[in-house]
Amino acid sequence: xxxxxxxxxxxxxxxxxxxxxxxxxxxxxxxxxxxxxxxxxxxxxxxxxxxxxxxxxxxxxxxxxxxxxxxxxxxxxxxxxxxxxxxxxxxxxxxxxxxxxxxxxxxxxxxxxxxxxxxxxxxxxxxxxxxxxxxxxxxxxxxxxxxxxxxxxxxxxxxxxxxxxxxxxxxxxxxxxxxxxxxxxxxxxxxxxxxxxxxxxxxxxxxxxxxxxxxxxxxxxxxxxxxxxxxxxxxxxxxxxxxxxxxxxxxxxxxxxxxxxxxxxxxxxxxxxxxxxxxxxxxxxxxxxxxxxxxxxxxxxxxxxxxxxxxxxxxxxxxxxxxxxxxxxxxxxxxxxxxxxxxxxxxxxxxxxxxxxxxxxxxxxxxxxxxxxxxxxxxxxxxxxxxxxxxxxxxxxxxxxxxxxxxx
Amino acid sequence: xxxxxxxxxxxxxxxxxxxxxxxxxxxxxxxxxxxxxxxxxxxxxxxxxxxxxxxxxxxxxxxxxxxxxxxxxxxxxxxxxxxxxxxxxxxxxxxxxxxxxxxxxxxxxxxxxxxxxxxxxxxxxxxxxxxxxxxxxxxxxxxxxxxxxxxxxxxxxxxxxxxxxxxxxxxxxxxxxxxxxxxxxxxxxxxxxxxxxxxxxxxxxxxxxxxxxxxxxxxxxxxxxxxxxxxxxxxxxxxxxxxxxxxxxxxxxxxxxxxxxxxxxxxxxxxxxxxxxxxxxxxxxxxxxxxxxxxxxxxxxxxxxxxxxxxxxxxxxxxxxxxxxxxxxxxxxxxxxxxxxxxxxxxxxxxxxxxxxxxxxxxxxxxxxxxxxxxxxxxxxxxxxxxxxxxxxxxxxxxxxxxxxxxx
Numbered sequence: 030x031x032x033x034x035x036x037x038x039x040x041x042x043x044x045x046x047x048x049x050x051x052x053x054x055x056x057x058x059x060x061x062x063x064x065x066x067x068x069x070x071x072x073x074x075x076x077x078x079x080x081x082x083x084x085x086x087x088x089x090x091x092x093x094x095x096x097x098x099x100x101x102x103x104x105x106x107x108x109x110x111x112x113x114x115x116x117x118x119x120x121x122x123x124x125x126x127x128x129x130x131x132x133x134x135x136x137x138x139x140x141x142x143x144x145x146x147x148x149x150x151x152x153x154x155x156x157x158x159x160x161x162x163x164x165x166x167x168x169x170x171x172x173x174x175x176x177x178x179x180x181x182x183x184x185x186x187x188x189x190x191x192x193x194x195x196x197x198x199x200x201x202x203x204x205x206x207x208x209x210x211x212x213x214x215x216x217x218x219x220x221x222x223x224x225x226x227x228x229x230x231x232x233x234x235x236x237x238x239x240x241x242x243x244x245x246x247x248x249x250x251x252x253x254x255x256x257x258x259x260x261x262x263x264x265x266x267x268x269x270x271x272x273x274x275x276x277x278x279x280x281x282x283x284x285x286x287x288x289x290x291x292x293x294x295x296x297x298x299x300x301x302x303x304x305x306x307x308x309x310x311x312x313x314x315x316x317x318x319x320x321x322x323x324x325x326x327x328x329x330x331x332x333x334x335x336x337x338x339x340x341x342x343x344x345x346x347x348x349x350x351x352x353x354x355x356x357x358x359x360x361x362x363x364x365x366x367x368x369x370x371x372x373x374x375x376x377x378x379x380x381x382x383x384x385x386x387x388x389x390x391x392x393x394x395x396x397x398x399x400x401x402x403x404x405x406x407x408x409x410x411x412x413x414x415x416x417x418x419x420x421x422x423x424x425x426x427x428x429x430x431x432x433x434x435x436x437x
Numbered sequence: 438x439x440x441x442x443x444x445x446x447x448x449x450x451x452x453x454x455x456x457x458x459x460x461x462x463x464x465x466x467x468x469x470x471x472x473x474x475x476x477x478x479x480x481x482x483x484x485x486x487x488x489x490x491x492x493x494x495x496x497x498x499x500x501x502x503x504x505x506x507x508x509x510x511x512x513x514x515x516x517x518x519x520x521x522x523x524x525x526x527x528x529x530x531x532x533x534x535x536x537x538x539x540x541x542x543x544x545x546x547x548x549x550x551x552x553x554x555x556x557x558x559x560x561x562x563x564x565x566x567x568x569x570x571x572x573x574x575x576x577x578x579x580x581x582x583x584x585x586x587x588x589x590x591x592x593x594x595x596x597x598x599x600x601x602x603x604x605x606x607x608x609x610x611x612x613x614x615x616x617x618x619x620x621x622x623x624x625x626x627x628x629x630x631x632x633x634x635x636x637x638x639x640x641x642x643x644x645x646x647x648x649x650x651x652x653x654x655x656x657x658x659x660x661x662x663x664x665x666x667x668x669x670x671x672x673x674x675x676x677x678x679x680x681x682x683x684x685x686x687x688x689x690x691x692x693x694x695x696x697x698x699x700x701x702x703x704x705x706x707x708x709x710x711x712x713x714x715x716x717x718x719x720x721x722x723x724x725x726x727x728x729x730x731x732x733x734x735x736x737x738x739x740x741x742x743x744x745x746x747x748x749x750x751x752x753x754x755x756x757x758x759x760x761x762x763x764x765x766x767x768x769x770x771x772x773x774x775x776x777x778x779x780x781x782x783x784x785x786x787x788x789x790x791x792x793x794x795x796x797x798x799x800x801x802x803x804x805x806x807x808x809x810x811x812x813x814x815x816x817x818x819x820x821x822x823x824x825x826x827x828x829x830x831x832x833x834x835x836x837x838x839x840x841x842x843x844x845x
Contacts, residue, residue: 039613043610073613073614073615077615101609102606102609102610103609103610103612103613104613107612107613107615108613108614109614110614193838194741194742194838195736195740197838197839197841198510198511198736198739198740198741198839199735199736201509201511201739201841201843202510202511202735202739203735204515204843205447205451205481205511205512205515205516206481206515206516206517206518207481207485207515207517212735230836230838231838233834233841233843321735323732323734323735323736324731324732324734326731326732327607327610327611327620327729328603328606328607328736330610331606331607331609331610332603332606332742333602334740334742334743335742414836414837417837417838418837419837420831420833423828425828426641428638428822429822429825429826429827430598430601430602430605430638430639430825431602431605431606433605433609433641435609435612435641
């Protein structure tokens with residue numbers, strides 16, 4: 030019988046290094062051509078697989094072309110948000126495994142966040158149930174860094190590097206005038222404040238901007254915020270405030286929903302805008318100061334120029350480790366990161382039971398958030414700093430712009 | 438009598454290379470130490486100068502420190518938005534020239550956009566009027582590229598490189614799902630569409646996203662826009678639309694003001710948000726598609742990682758050329774760029790009468806905008822492509838993030 034084939038898919042929102050994880054899986058699989066036959070990719074995740082959209086990496090990205098994955102943001106294979114049914118008796122499962130058998134799949138990889146680990150969990154449990162020998166592993170990715178049982182997730186370091194770099198640039202840009210002004214920077218992370226906390230890395234010296242940092246882990250109080258800003262003007266006329274998109278008051282109500290009670294668009298629908306915009310208006314009206322808000326938006330997860338070399342290398346490492354682990358017979362696991370030491374920073378890969386991981390959220394420890402709720406402690410900086418290190422050289426195309434690889 | 442001293446200031450909104458122009462002026466002045474005494478900087482422009490906030494570059498940025506200016510966004514010297522009075526009989530003029538005399542200033546440089554050239558115009562005219570031998574030159578800068586009598590302005594190339602790179606990343610990020618979705622990218626440039634037009638450089642191949650590009654030079658029609666988007670879905674489920682912040686309808690009304698008639702915040706004030714947010718809501722309500730908007734915001738003018746090497750080199754060149762020109766006795770002029778050829782791209786510096794430049798706006802030629810009003814012609818690409826070339830290596834600090842130089 031022919032050697033078993035490997036298939037890999039990507040799922041959920043992309044990151045700047047989700048394709049580096051893919052590169053790790055594919056290149057390591059090629060290195061084991063004595064044990065692995067074809068290396069397939071499912072286009073648009075498990076949903077695409079069900080629709081028979083599949084590619085063969087040896088044909089699609091031969092030779093050096095594969096290298097470009099490491100500096101291409103977005104999900105090369107495309108993504109989906111398809112959730113497998115809870116009931117393992119659902120007919121989709123035999124349909125999937127029938128396809129696996131037809132394609133002689135022995136190894137299944139899914140690169141993604143929480144929901145993707147749920148898919149890994151279900152497929153591995155179903156495989157066990159029907160006594161299939163298909164092995165299923167999950168490769169973590171998420172800029173939100175909210176997966177448990179891993180020191181951090183691939184994708185977070187690059188997003189944190191983007192946030193730290195960009196906030197530092199915004200601080201420099203905003204400091205050119207002498208008049209009192211506030212800039213609100215709205216950062217991704219609805220339930221977990223890891224990325225917003227990373228804005229503290231932007232400080233060039235102790236006491237530098239951003240003066241105020243608010244995470245969703247702590248209830249947000251509008252009146253306290255206004256006082257915090259007023260106090261900050263004692264330090265400088267230019268005040269930079271970093272807020273998570275998910276900040277909410279003590280009742281749990283999101284700050285970004287404060288204005289939607291009032292503002293409606295011409296269709297009578299609620300206006301959808303972020304908390305940054307709300308706070309900007311609030312400052313203008315209550316403190317009578319110049320205010321501006323900047324929503325970092327999707328650039329946080331797709332900037333190629335701020336890919337962290339450490340993050341990129343670790344994403345590749347996780348991919349390679351996964352292939353070695355699956356060839357060792359592991360299934361139903363997620364590749365995890367174990368920090369051996371902070372200084373010098375040393376990291377190894379581990380394996381964790383995927384059933385313990387999916388559908389859970391790791392938030393920033395309250396002990397890493399300042400007592401006043403508007404800054405982070407040194408422990409967070411010690412944790413985050415190694416993850417944003419290293420500049421990646423992005424290859425340019427004939428037009429002088431980043432050369433990204435893409436499906437035709 | 439001692440050699441005359443030189444003073445330089447920055448004014449208006451900063452760019453990614455306004456400090457490169459400063460570097461050019463200061464380093465070239467140092468190279469002429471046989472003709473120029475002290476090289477001073479006015480902190481916060483002419484307004485700061487009036488308040489005696491001045492620094493001496495030899496002391497502030499000795500040796501290698503000066504080099505960091507070339508990769509530091511924002512205005513190192515700080516900026517102001519102070520407009521000198523129209524009436525040259527105003528007492529501020531003798532006050533200024535009294536200060537110049539006390540400091541033995543012989544050469545005055547102002548780096549800025551339209552309003553700054555107005556300052557150069559007034560100072561040089563006043564100098565002539567009182568028969569002062571102080572020479573006054575203007576160094577152009579603006580991401581908007583809207584100064585006349587110059588091929589382009591320093592600052593535009595880097596901002597255009599940021600726009601092209603970021604739009605390309607957003608295209609990649611948005612293309613991972615199969616469901617119909619529109620992403621609106623809102624780009625700076627209220628009256629001139631140069632930066633928005635640069636989003637066309639993002640295309641990786643002919644027919645690639647962004648499918649639609651709207652400049653303020655053409656009236657925007659909401660119904661035509663909706664039809665344009667619907668037609669674009671024939672090409673791809675993911676449609677990227679780039680719009681200038683200043684798009685307006687045939688009556689001249691800004692699209693970003695459409696919703697402010699209706700939406701008010703909790704204080705009863707008009708909600709301030711961009712045209713991107715309005716169009717996003719419009720698409721969701723009228724076409725029933727997923728829609729998102731990304732406002733590129735100040736990152737366009739302060740991103741260090743996307744500084745165009747060409748733009749940086751030209752900004753330095755303009756600074757150096759200015760010093761040579763002022764030593765040749767020129768005054769009341771702005772340094773301009775003259776394009777000698779497109780291919781190979783060759784540029785030289787020239788001098789233009791500043792009185793002809795100030796208070797005018799250069800917009801994108803209608804012949805460079807497509808007939809349908811939703812794209813740009815090849816001529817624009819030929820013009821813009823050379824300006825965004827080259828990646829700059831940004832030095833990193835001990836924390837692994839861009840090392841910017843700043844005043845203490």
